[in-house]
Amino acid sequence: MSAPRAMVEDQLNALIDDRLDPAERAAVLAVLARSAELTARVKALRRQQEALRGVGQEILHEPVPERLRSVLARTGSTARGGGSVGPCATTAGARRCSCSVARPAASGNPAAGRRERSCLPARPCRR
Amino acid sequence: MSPVLPLIEAEIPHLRRFARYVVRDVDRADDLVQECLTRAIAKLHTWTPGTNLRAWLFVILKNCHINEVRRQRPTTEIPNDHPLLNVPANQDAHVNLLEVRDAFLRLSDEHREVLLLVAIEGLQYEEASAILGVPLGTVRSRLSRARQALRDALAEPLVAAIAEPVPRAAS
Numbered sequence: 001m002s003a004p005r006a007m008v009e010d011q012l013n014a015l016i017d018d019r020l021d022p023a024e025r026a027a028v029l030a031v032l033a034r035s036a037e038l039t040a041r042v043k044a045l046r047r048q049q050e051a052l053r054g055v056g057q058e059i060l061h062e063p064v065p066e067r068l069r070s071v072l073a074r075t076g077s078t079a080r081g082g083g084s085v086g087p088c089a090t091t092a093g094a095r096r097c098s099c100s101v102a103r104p105a106a107s108g109n110p111a112a113g114r115r116e117r118s119c120l121p122a123r124p125c126r127r
Numbered sequence: 128m129s130p131v132l133p134l135i136e137a138e139i140p141h142l143r144r145f146a147r148y149v150v151r152d153v154d155r156a157d158d159l160v161q162e163c164l165t166r167a168i169a170k171l172h173t174w175t176p177g178t179n180l181r182a183w184l185f186v187i188l189k190n191c192h193i194n195e196v197r198r199q200r201p202t203t204e205i206p207n208d209h210p211l212l213n214v215p216a217n218q219d220a221h222v223n224l225l226e227v228r229d230a231f232l233r234l235s236d237e238h239r240e241v242l243l244l245v246a247i248e249g250l251q252y253e254e255a256s257a258i259l260g261v262p263l264g265t266v267r268s269r270l271s272r273a274r275q276a277l278r279d280a281l282a283e284p285l286v287a288a289i290a291e292p293v294p295r296a297a298s
Contacts, residue, residue: 044278048227051223055243060140
């Protein structure tokens with residue numbers, strides 16, 4: 001196989017991004033099985049991908065500035081005083097997460113129960 | 128009240144991260160997020176339930192940024208040692224993560240953006256294509272080149288980047 005280098009590179013990227021259909025995937029894996037160089041390349045790409053996942057995680061854990069939450073609050077989505085909608089903690093031992101905790105319906109806070117679905121399913125809070 | 132609003136609220140941290148790596152200035156990034164949220168609320172009816180809300184919001188944020196760039200405001204770069212960009216001191220991965228983050232920050236805007244969307248946020252190529260306003264094929268090739276650039280940046284010693292000679296004034 002002597003596909004242009006850029007094309008091979010795109011295929012390897014598609015492989016690690018899980019963008020290939022089963023037939024394409026099988027074809028790429030067959031090529032990899034015959035090439036130590038390409039196999040090493042894929043391993044390097046995967047390592048890089050793993051490392052990249054950590055980039056900017058700390059930003060996700062910052063408290064959201066009030067001025068941003070208030071944009072939504074002005075439209076009536078969130079009542080004041082219901083506790084901050086903090087970041088979702090994705091790692092053990094990270095800061096508290098209040099975003100999916102349905103607060104007990106404290107008197108005078110009718111909006112409390114509305115907070116339940118703030119977290120993405122893919123990033124569940126650790127309570 | 129729209130049931131989408133709490134979902135949008137949950138996306139704010141991701142919007143802030145995207146914005147921060149796009150404009151590389153903490154306050155301006157939040158300005159951008161604020162504008163994005165305002166616009167998102169105004170056009171909430173255009174979001175199709177069941178589609179990726181984050182990708183939809185990122186399109187809006189990116190458009191806000193494009194408009195801002197057209198207005199040509201001066202930029203102040205985020206310092207690399209800014210506490211908000213600091214990584215929690217975290218066992219073995221610490222050094223590697225720092226290196227990757229520094230290398231990531233040294234990439235071109237185009238490369239940083241496409242990696243942020245696909246590799247970090249895990250968006251689909253199609254979603255990245257809509258956000259960046261480029262064809263799907265461009266996303267693919269740009270992604271390949273961005274990963275290669277990151278690999279090169281990691282291979283190149285940081286010292287070399289710092290120790291660049293200062294251009295001499297023409298005499």
